Amino acid sequence: MNMKGKIASLLALGVLIISCESDDNSVDLPKGEYDNGILITNEGAFSGGTGTVDYISDDYSVTESxxxxxxxxxxLGTIVQSIGFNGEEAYIVANVSNKISIVNRNTFEKLGEITTGLNNPRYFAVSNGKGYVTNWGDTADENDDYIAIINLSSFAIEGTIPVVLGPEKLLAQNNILYVAHSGAYGTNNKVSVINTINDEVSRTIDVGDVPNSMQIEDGYLWVLASGKPSYLGEETGGVLSKISLRDYADIINYNFGVTEHPGSLGIDDEEFYYGLGGAIYKMNIEDTELPTTAYIENISYYNMTIYDDKMYVTDAKDYASNGSVSIYDLETKELEQTFDVGLIPGGVYFN
Structure with missing residues (x-):
């Protein structure tokens, strides 16, 4: 082979190697306009309005309402309560409108909706290949609350599971569904354990009054309850319950003061975070006592979410004008950015 031929062969080999390396290290392309970003649900006005979803890109350079x-x-309908995910699908729950809108989570193109079989729907989760959504039922009837079972292929409700008063947030793990019962417009202090193979409640667990958030970590279900507020006439303090998932019999309760009402339990790197009295507190998973000193002070929040070393705080302000979401670095405690969002921002979700 002459010199020109050798050079040509080497160039061709180089192109082939570069091509193979490019294939092996290919960059994932965005799946849609709203991939790689943050979704904020805004409840909207209770009557005469609609809830909305806003988008913020991961690098904070793009915002869209x-x-x-x-x-x-x-x-979407009145009072956008929450979003739940099933793979590439997002289930957007509108509470007062009794509707769930299903969209592609990255493009937000509508795939379907559920408008029958719901009665004050709240939150959605997936377990054992089925969707589950908590329903308060008629709030004047304390005995008609239920979990609706959703066929994830047809978007049809194919059954219900009766539960005690006020089912709210749920967590799924290993074909088990954990449901916190805050009590709707009343109060409750239960967590239901539902076997999603036979769709039956296997037990209920007593926790603090008005459980508002849950996490599963280190073989335990952690349930944060806010306690009964003073306006009910029988004020009770918050409780953080640590419940063994082996048999649910081993329960440790961390009790707050009677006038202390914590909320929004989050976790990051075995550190718990929760809101209390205009501040954020931090507690290591191995701690045996509640913290007495705030981690971040002077926080105005409606809801708080922890994700990937950051804290996302929504502020509903006066509940009549648009709110905001503020993003903090958990390590430095520094405020990174604040964005204006819609009316009564409640949930923060991640694509």
């Missing part, structure tokens, strides 16, 4: 309306040219 009311993305569902923009993509689908229709409204």
């Amino acid at each position: 009311s993305i569902y309306n923009k993509v689908n040219n229709e409204n």
